[in-house]
Amino acid sequence: MKKIMNEPEKIVDEMLDGLVFTEDSIVERLPGTNVIARTYRSEGKVAVISGGGSGHEPTHAGFVGKGMLAAAVCGPVFTSPAPDQILEAVKHADQGAGVLLVIKNYTGDVMNFEMAEELAAMEDISVDHIIVNDDVAVEDSTYTAGRRGVAGTILVHKIIGGAAEAGLPLKELKTLADQLIPSIKTLAVALSAATVPEVGKPGFELAEDEIEYGIGIHGEPGYRREKIKSSKEMALELIEQLKKNFNWHVGDRYGVLVNGMGATPLMEQYVFINDIQHLLREEQLDIAFKKVGSYMTSLDMAGISLTMIRLKEEQWLKWLQEPVTTIAW
Amino acid sequence: MKKIMNEPEKIVDEMLDGLVFTEDSIVERLPGTNVIARTYRSEGKVAVISGGGSGHEPTHAGFVGKGMLAAAVCGPVFTSPAPDQILEAVKHADQGAGVLLVIKNYTGDVMNFEMAEELAAMEDISVDHIIVNDDVAVEDSTYTAGRRGVAGTILVHKIIGGAAEAGLPLKELKTLADQLIPSIKTLAVALSAATVPEVGKPGFELAEDEIEYGIGIHGEPGYRREKIKSSKEMALELIEQLKKNFNWHVGDRYGVLVNGMGATPLMEQYVFINDIQHLLREEQLDIAFKKVGSYMTSLDMAGISLTMIRLKEEQWLKWLQEPVTTIAW
């Protein structure tokens, strides 16, 4: 393992200090915690908070700021933060109109955030939560932990963050999320696995000529491993799976997010979205929003994910396009 | 070699199409060329143009837009674009006040841009150029090709772009650049080499426990290879070299740019700048500007570069901080 780091146990702490040093006009770190909060306040409006294990940078701290998240709670690498940290974030971020927690659907995250919610309720802060589960690689059934929350989460942050800044109350934000989350779906392909600093070796092994479809952002296994394919062929596989899940029709309006997994250069991401562009043109969809970059990473994993959002409401697109003051959007 | 791509010969062409598809509100591609131009025009102001080989994304196309570059000329991977492409960019971008070419100091780039300048002069467009040479890894002498232009170039784009947008005429921009460029210095360290798509194997080999100081952005060799070090130790090496070159004094005002080389995750970049932060505090410098991210990459190289800029003029800092409309700043 070759990484630019000092002791692996301190990597999150040092990263957060570096982040706050760099971006002190936008964010601050709550003393004694791993909570990154925005310096801006929007009194009387709902505060949207997210978080989870670290290793997905710029998620979540990169999306803290005016118009998106009020705070991000940063757990150890790939490990959910504990409820007391989340509670600190809630108490600090509350602007008097309650707090909405955006949780990626992982057992640990869900349980820790829900416990924090209970603790906050005991302190009379009105808190609610929404759970993002956009990863269609996983079967959605009551017999599993359900679909995982992955790159689509940043679109939720953007739209819900925009709605909160527009002044929507907690209840309406929750209703909006119930509409929004099922409209976002993601699928990924890995070229190589991530190495957790404290573990020191890759989470799984892919041969020099292998790729795997459907992997998660913590090295969760995918649904198929095969020989390396061209960008065109990978794009086709992901589009076909998303199509199956969306059941779209000619003329439907969508947004597209191509996300690098950490070690994949921008050049490859643009080549990939070019292939996506051609495939979607064949499908005759109306692509009203596009975004490319490494936003929801998995440490040093090489690979890419494709997120699509069915833009049912004109207003969703507006919130997606609205300027925000964050590190990474 | 595992890359998300189709035929290697088409990688730049497909990348540019993908980029323009994604960012059509900010940039366009001049038909039949590899020139990315901004959609915005600032009539009566100098147009600043840059370019060079591809493989350094988001440089240069990511810095095209209001307040920075008027156009970027994108050569084949690691190969300077030819004069006719540059000439197209010049002709398109000229807003009636002449064009300034920002060249990274590589023999190929310098010669191709200078030839384009001669061709443009023949078409009565007033064109001048500046050459960025911030890489202190290389001996600066009249007996070599001189210091290379690397990550510091994006600070030149930002400041010169800001000055151009503020309405400075060509001559004054050139004078500004003469002051500015010697105030910017960069040094890099590599953990692994880049693989050029058409070549198919890494440009050099670093063992699983080796790093190399002073490498260039096209796999040019550095000044020392050694066993992997902690982030702190790498930071110390780079700071000491820059200190030697700057000869700074307590209280001097500087800006800092930590740049990922392509495959290095943001987490490691923030850990690194945290160590830089501590070292600079010991030096008692006044750090008025900080930036972290993968801006001047070298395909899939893992590594990092540190750029410092001596902020001699208050106005330079203002231009650095000014909001711009680009893909990547």
Add this chain to the structure above:
Amino acid sequence: MLTVEKTIRWLNLFGQKVEEKKVYLSELDQAIGDGDHGTNMARGTAAMKTVLEQKAYDTVQDVLKTAGMALLSKIGGASGPLYGSAFIGMAKQAGEGAADVSAILEAGLEGIRKRGNAEAGDKTMVDVWLPAVDAVKNKELSRERIDEWVKATEPMKAKKGRASYLGERSIGHMDPGAVSSGLLFESMIEEGVLDE
């Protein structure tokens, strides 16, 4: 009957066993999860040890609550809230004075089930807690039986937690949370918590 002193000995022995089996627990988790269960648990029990040494405790409730808060805030991941909920549930049940072990453990199990919604056979710690609580009630808890329940998770297909993403591929490995829970119940026996 649980006393302050017994409870502390029980929890310290549990912590000691977790520390000893740290690598093993993480290896189990590597096979069907993300390889951190040992690190997570050891981080939590080390914090628990520190707080238990920091002051004198008057009630079992106080001990269980303090331990629970330490586990909750330091384990992280899925097992943090689960062990945390178990201990907080047990503390609530313990009341102010001495207390009935069987009822306390039942409340702990209740905390885990409310938090995680796992059923018997889902290949989680519940597959140890459920029969163990029952056995304590009937005064028939033994090391052998604990071992059996832990091993019985091996052929199960995971339906909850991270291991569930593996589907069929989760079969053939013991559940790490079941193993760590086994250590908790073993420690009870060894420290005589269940003796009259």
Add this chain to the structure above:
Amino acid sequence: MLTVEKTIRWLNLFGQKVEEKKVYLSELDQAIGDGDHGTNMARGTAAMKTVLEQKAYDTVQDVLKTAGMALLSKIGGASGPLYGSAFIGMAKQAGEGAADVSAILEAGLEGIRKRGNAEAGDKTMVDVWLPAVDAVKNKELSRERIDEWVKATEPMKAKKGRASYLGERSIGHMDPGAVSSGLLFESMIEEGVLDE
């Protein structure tokens, strides 16, 4: 004396040789540069071949200028502007009608030197052009002598271009641009350009 027909045959043979030696040229560049000199040159000469076939040419100047523009816009990197400047310089010198080879080549060398500022001994294509132009003037150009000049770049330390970053480590390798320039002069001999 250079004629339209001879010039075209010369340049086409040069293109053919570059294509044949493409891999070799890139390997030479791999050792002390970035490994693309063969690809760069072949891309340029292929484009040159296409334009030379596209129409009939009336003057040597026209041939040289068209070839130069093709090389300039397709080779890229450092050698693109250098070969481009050489050919454009030669075209200027060629004038309207037939022309003196020696003076034309001298103008080509002048173009390279103005563009790249390299001196003799800097380990570049100049180390072939300089003696070759001189030899043409004295009517003593031969394959053997070209070979000698090319090989003489091996012990040199690079002072210009990408190879200069290697410093001492550039010693012991032939310069790729010197090799490709050698092919240009060889082709001249083989197509009888220098014959009276």
